[in-house]
């Protein structure tokens with residue numbers, strides 16, 4: 215195999231030739247300065263440890279007490295991960311700069327020649343600018359969000375290998391002594407009869423107003439128009455809510471957006487994005503996420519945050535962000551969503567603010583969510599398996615907003631696992647159901663239709679019609695981080 219730098223250079227040349235054939239990116243075909251990695255890569259990493267980091271959280275929780283890595287090996291790996299992350303991030307930041315330079319150059323050319331351009335030449339320049347904006351936005355998402363998330367996930371698994379054995383001994387001691395009953399919300403046999411968020415009914419009006427305003431300002435994606443899918447998700451949420459501490463009726467809407475996310479507004483209004491249903495592999499995974507959102511509503515997290523800012527204010531802020539993105543001025547995560555989904559990803563910018571996702575509230579919702587899923591008869595580890603999938607695979611781009619301001623992965627996973635170990639043992643916990651599989655079949659139709667529609671929809675950030683589709687050179691969903699970063703694999 216060729217040395218890394220050589221392969222990178224060849225790939226660059228190939229991409230250049232291909233795009234030259236499309237007469238898209240002639241400016242990019244000048245000899246590219248070879249990027250110098252800011253941090254050197256360590257070629258030899260401790261192999262068994264590297265392989266261990268590719269395992270799932272569930273496997274590692276089971277295996278960590280038997281793994282025998284030395285403190286020095288762990289330290290070496292920690293250093294390697296840090297360097298790799300910095301290397302990879304700086305590489306994509308360089309690409310952003312490069313795209314930016316090309317963009318400026320192309321825009322200058324457009325300005326200089328504007329009076330003399332033929333229609334075809336103008337269109338070609340418009341298409342080129344559009345394409346550069348798209349690739350720049352992709353590189354930004356990778357540098358600022360996807361790559362850090364992927365490395366944080368690895369880091370969390372390393373922490374788990376290092377710290378879980380001692381943590382587990384502590385948990386076993388607490389179980390043996392009965393001390394675990396005294397933890398916060400340790401009274402799981404009284405779910406539904408205890409008070410976790412007094413005054414939930416007062417949130418209904420606030421929730422209704424928020425939903426109305428989000429619809430009016432266009433911040434809410436359209437609903438999925440498939441009865442079977444809507445009914446299935448609503449029934450599942452109701453089943454969990456009935457076995458939770460929520461005392462107001464839960465109202466569920468499935469939104470037609472491929473983002474992997476769900477959010478709860480005050481008063482029991484639950485919104486589930488189509489992408490989340492696509493990503494869930496079994497009913498217990500979906501139950502875990504719905505239970506987490508129900509917990510936010512039950513504990514009145516929205517209400518507790520709303521005291522700081524009124525809805526009108528939040529919606530005004532979101533609308534302003536929207537305005538900046540729509541004029542092509544902002545290059546943020548929102549730009550990426552705007553590109554991918556039209557306007558809709560912005561609903562998430564808003565909802566995260568509304569939820570004010572904070573460390574304390576997230577950990578509380580994780581704990582209560584696991585309790586509710588368990589109490590409704592679901593395997594509570596579904597939440598961990600879903601989380602792992604999100605952090606490891608395509609989710610880390612399409613589900614980026616889900617991770618944006620959440621607490622550190624290691625803390626969340628350990629906190630959740632601890633709660634699962636404290637729950638009374640139950641037989642016959644559900645993982646999968648035929649109803650879930652039936653829903654997936656219906657969902658496939660919805661997805662196919664939405665994708666077909668998306669093709670024809672004029673995008674707000676692609677005002678020039680009839681250009682070749684924007685390049686997707688940066689990543690393919692499912693790519694491992696090693697491939698994206700072009701790290702040596704052996």
Ligand SMILES: [Zn+2]
Nearest residue numbers: 506510576579
């Ligand atoms: Zn949450």
